[in-house]
Amino acid sequence: MALVCSSTLSSILSLQSHHLLLDSQTSTTPFRSSFLFINTDNSFSLVCHAKKKLTFFDQILDYIEGGPKLRKWYGAPDLLPKDDTNTQDEEDDYPEDEIRDAVLVTDGDSEMGQMVILSLIVKPTRIKALVKDKRAALEAFGTYVESMTGDTSDNRFLKKALRGVRTIICPNVWFSFQCWSLQGVQHIILLSQLSVYSGKSGIQSMMKSNAKKLAEQDESVLKSSGIPYTIIRTGAFQDTAGGNQGFTFDQGCAASGSISKEDAAFVCVQALDCVPQSGFIFEVANGQNQVSDWKQCLTALMEKPNQ
Known part of the structure; x- marks a missing residue:
């Protein structure tokens, strides 16, 4: 079985993230990509199928659904802390100099x-x-x-x-x-x-x-x-x-x-x-x-x- 080193996986994830940002700034609608083939010499080939054009919002939905899975697979931390629905209500009085972001x-x-x-x-x-x-x-x-x-x-x-x-x-x-x-x-x-x-x-x-x-x-x-x-x-x-x-x-x-x-x-x-x-x-x-x-x-x- 061919193995891919961690640096290669990081490059793939970085490329995916960079591609999403580029897509959001262009007027063209990208195509959905398909399979990543890992060759016996540890190189990889990316094959794309232009079956269906995606709108910008379709891309974001795909990113939302796929992002957590990819982060889990490759051991990366979540982008934001998980929502804790059991957390008790905090104090009503908040500091006037609180960060508003x-x-x-x-x-x-x-x-x-x-x-x-x-x-x-x-x-x-x-x-x-x-x-x-x-x-x-x-x-x-x-x-x-x-x-x-x-x-x-x-x-x-x-x-x-x-x-x-x-x-x-x-x-x-x-x-x-x-x-x-x-x-x-x-x-x-x-x-x-x-x-x-x-x-x-x-x-x-x-x-x-x-x-x-x-x-x-x-x-x-x-x-x-x-x-x-x-x-x-x-x-x-x-x-x-x-x-x-x-x-x-x-x-x-x-x-x-x-x-x-x-x-x-x-x-x-x-x-x-x-x-x-x-x-x-x-x-x-x-x-x-x-x-x-x-x-x-x-x-x-x-x-x-x-x-």
């Missing part, structure tokens, strides 16, 4: 919430998520995400959920936090479809009137919170693969355009690196513009008048 995703078990989490996993950041089913979230994301279940109207639970959180991402039109309970949070990102609802007319306008009122209410609450915020008004959501189209940020594009759900989640995560001094609102839909530097792009939009 986490991103909290609200409604983390919704479709859009899961897409935001998948985009966050490839960033070097600590992820927390509010979910309805903690067990399902643990099975889906493992130790990559600190999933929390509880009543957000309960001040004790809310303080625990917000511990160490610097940014909150609200992937749906849903903002139930009370302003007085957000002390220490530095940035809130809200994904809004207010422009889509406002652009409807006739029967469609009547059908979407309640959703429009909720969107207006959520944006109003966020604006009055006193916390730096980013409101991303997107075009109508489409169930298409992300990364295949460019973007447009023209005024009115959200009301008349559309955007892949995966792309909308991706834009939310890019907004993490561009924190406004007070408030920042912009529109986005799929278009022809290819963005190579998101921080530069969003900073330019922020500096435009009437933004």
Whole structure:
């Protein structure tokens, strides 16, 4: 039986990790690789089969599912400490100078919430998520995400959920936090479809009137919170693969355009690196513009008048 030395295995794992990061930065969709053959002379050959193209989010899901197995096989430590569901609640009073390095995703078990989490996993950041089913979230994301279940109207639970959180991402039109309970949070990102609802007319306008009122209410609450915020008004959501189209940020594009759900989640995560001094609102839909530097792009939009 041919043996592969530990240095070769390390090289393989390093290559896999590097390949994942490269894939997330390219617009092309890679193919699924297949078999690693170990030859009798201790060399190896990698054979790829282009049977099915994978979307970016498919790759992340494969990485989540395969990563723990590979680490276990080759004796590497877990990326994050395992979640201990039996840990007792910690003290309610937290130090004012605590390190805030986490991103909290609200409604983390919704479709859009899961897409935001998948985009966050490839960033070097600590992820927390509010979910309805903690067990399902643990099975889906493992130790990559600190999933929390509880009543957000309960001040004790809310303080625990917000511990160490610097940014909150609200992937749906849903903002139930009370302003007085957000002390220490530095940035809130809200994904809004207010422009889509406002652009409807006739029967469609009547059908979407309640959703429009909720969107207006959520944006109003966020604006009055006193916390730096980013409101991303997107075009109508489409169930298409992300990364295949460019973007447009023209005024009115959200009301008349559309955007892949995966792309909308991706834009939310890019907004993490561009924190406004007070408030920042912009529109986005799929278009022809290819963005190579998101921080530069969003900073330019922020500096435009009437933004």
